[in-house]
Amino acid sequence: MVGAILVQQTAWENVVKVIDDMKDRGVLDVDVMATMLQEELEEIVRPAGFYRQKSARLQHLAQHIQKNHASDPRKMLRGPTRDVRKELLSLPGIGEETSDAILLFGGGHPKFIAAAYIQRILGRLGILDSNNYGEVQRFVETALPPEPKVYARLYALMVHHARNVCRSRPQCMSCCLRDACESSE
Numbered sequence: 001m002v003g004a005i006l007v008q009q010t011a012w013e014n015v016v017k018v019i020d021d022m023k024d025r026g027v028l029d030v031d032v033m034a035t036m037l038q039e040e041l042e043e044i045v046r047p048a049g050f051y052r053q054k055s056a057r058l059q060h061l062a063q064h065i066q067k068n069h070a071s072d073p074r075k076m077l078r079g080p081t082r083d084v085r086k087e088l089l090s091l092p093g094i095g096e097e098t099s100d101a102i103l104l105f106g107g108g109h110p111k112f113i114a115a116a117y118i119q120r121i122l123g124r125l126g127i128l129d130s131n132n133y134g135e136v137q138r139f140v141e142t143a144l145p146p147e148p149k150v151y152a153r154l155y156a157l158m159v160h161h162a163r164n165v166c167r168s169r170p171q172c173m174s175c176c177l178r179d180a181c182e183s184s185e
């Protein structure tokens with residue numbers, strides 16, 4: 001859950017550093033995070049960027065879990081996917097992409113993350129031309145069985161492909177999907 005918030009608008013490598021630091025300082029704990037000084041949390045979160053927003057979001061989430069789920073994140077992530085998603089979306093700074101990352105990777109729910117990278121690849125391949133998060137998510141979830149491991153693997157592979165090959169300026173000459181792609185150059 002912490003990773004899903006910290007990774008907003010930054011690279012995962014920066015998030016790993018912050019999470020390691022949080023572990024070392026004993027801050028990766030609901031009760032500690034809920035009650036520590038905001039300024040202290042800001043300093044720890046700083047390497048992940050947007051540290052004021054992100055530390056406020058983390059603290060709000062921790063206070064919510066402390067108050068409503070006996071300080072146990074696993075309790076919050078239990079239950080029907082729709083209900084857990086609704087609760088996550090009600091919290092400040094948690095939008096669809098962040099909530100679905102928490103659901104899939106944190107809670108093992110069958111919820112596909114229809115991030116911009118996914119939209120880009122599906123669009124360029126000629127499979128689905130849409131920037132609408134919900135539409136792309138429904139498309140993938142309808143096409144595949146509701147299996148969290150499949151969603152997680154597909155997401156990871158597509159993000160890797162978008163970052164390394166199908167970038168803003170696509171590297172079509174070295175793309176394994178070139179023969180099947182409508183946009184190959």
Ligand code: SF4
Pocket residue numbers: 121124125165166167170171172175176177178181182183184185
């Ligand atoms: S062929 Fe080019 S546009 Fe198509 S998926 Fe590969 S990198 Fe992207």
